[in-house]
Amino acid sequence: MDTSRLKTSMHELIRRTCTILPEDIIQALQEACRAELSGSIAEETLEIILKSTSLSSTTGLPICQDTGAILAIIEGQPDKTVFLVEEAIKDSVKTLTKEGTLRKNCVDPITEKNTDDNIGAFVPQIHFEPKEGPTLVSIMLKGGGSENMSAQYSLPLQRIQAGRDLEGVRRCILDSVHQAQGQGCAPGVLGVCIGGDRASGYLIAKKQLFRKLDDRNPSPLLASLEQTVFGEANTLGIGPMGLGGKTTLLGVKIGTAGRHPASYFVTVSYSCWATRRSTVELDAEGGITRWL
Numbered sequence: 001m002d003t004s005r006l007k008t009s010m011h012e013l014i015r016r017t018c019t020i021l022p023e024d025i026i027q028a029l030q031e032a033c034r035a036e037l038s039g040s041i042a043e044e045t046l047e048i049i050l051k052s053t054s055l056s057s058t059t060g061l062p063i064c065q066d067t068g069a070i071l072a073i074i075e076g077q078p079d080k081t082v083f084l085v086e087e088a089i090k091d092s093v094k095t096l097t098k099e100g101t102l103r104k105n106c107v108d109p110i111t112e113k114n115t116d117d118n119i120g121a122f123v124p125q126i127h128f129e130p131k132e133g134p135t136l137v138s139i140m141l142k143g144g145g146s147e148n149m150s151a152q153y154s155l156p157l158q159r160i161q162a163g164r165d166l167e168g169v170r171r172c173i174l175d176s177v178h179q180a181q182g183q184g185c186a187p188g189v190l191g192v193c194i195g196g197d198r199a200s201g202y203l204i205a206k207k208q209l210f211r212k213l214d215d216r217n218p219s220p221l222l223a224s225l226e227q228t229v230f231g232e233a234n235t236l237g238i239g240p241m242g243l244g245g246k247t248t249l250l251g252v253k254i255g256t257a258g259r260h261p262a263s264y265f266v267t268v269s270y271s272c273w274a275t276r277r278s279t280v281e282l283d284a285e286g287g288i289t290r291w292l
Contacts, residue, residue, distance in 0.1 A: 006286030042245025182242015196257030201267030
C-alpha cells in the first residue's frame with residue numbers, strides 16, 4: 001500500500017465521521033421531529049439538533065463538542081496491511097487533534113494528565129478481524145456521556161423480575177432506558193448483546209451500532225424483540241434530552257454471543273443521537289473505493 005495515500009484515506013474517514021451524521025440517523029431525526037406535537041419542547045429540541053447537524057456538515061465542524069472515544073475495526077487479510085492501516089489511523093488521529101477537529105479526549109488515569117493527541121494506552125481502540133476480500137475499515141466516535149449510560153445485566157435479576165429468557169432481556173433493555181432518563185443525549189440508539197462474557201458483551205453490543213437503522217435482523221425472534229423494545233421505549237415519555245416527548249429512542253439493534261452455562265449477560269451500549277460511524281473499503285494502494 002501507498003502509506004501517504006492510506007493516511008489521506010484514514011484522515012478523510014475520521015474527519016467525515018466526526019462532521020457528517022449518517023443519512024439514516026438524519027432521516028430518523030426528521031421523522032421524529034414530524035411526529036412530535038407542534039410547538040412542543042421535544043419538537044424544538046429536535047429542530048435544534050437537525051439545524052446543528054446541517055451546520056456541521058456544511059462548515060466541516062464537529063457534530064458534537066465531545067468528539068468521543070475512537071473505535072476502529074479493521075477487516076481484511078492477516079498480513080502487513082493491518083499494521084499499515086493501524087499506523088495511518090493513529091497518525092490521522094494525531095493530525096486531526098492538532099487541527100482541532102478532534103477534541104483532546106485521552107486522559108492518563110494515573111497522572112490525570114491529558115495526552116494532548118488522543119493517543120494513549122489502548123487509545124484509540126483498534127481491533128482486527130480476519131476476512132477474505134478487500135480491506136474494510138470502520139470508525140465509531142462515541143461520546144463519553146452516552147458511554148456512561150451503557151449498562152450490563154447478569155440474569156436472573158430480581159430487582160426487575162428478569163429471568164434467563166427473552167422476556168428478561170426485554171426488561172433489562174427497557175430498564176437501561178428508564179435509568180438513563182434522557183442522559184447521554186437522547187434520543188438514543190441501543191446496541192445490545194445477549195450472552196458472551198463481560199468483556200465481549202460490551203464490544204459486540206457496541207458493534208451493533210454500526211448497523212443502519214432500517215436494516216432487519218436476520219433472526220425473526222430478535223427482529224421482533226427489536227421492534228417491541230423500540231415501540232415500548234418510546235411510550236415512556238422521556239423524550240429528547242429527557243425533556244419529555246414521543247422520541248426516546250431512534251433504534252434498537254440486538255446481537256448474540258455464546259455464553260457460559262453459569263452466566264447470562266445482557267449488555268446495552270447506549271449511543272446518543274449523534275451516532276457517528278462510517279465504514280470504507282480500500283483498494284490495494286490504500287485509496288477509498290467505496291463508502292459503505
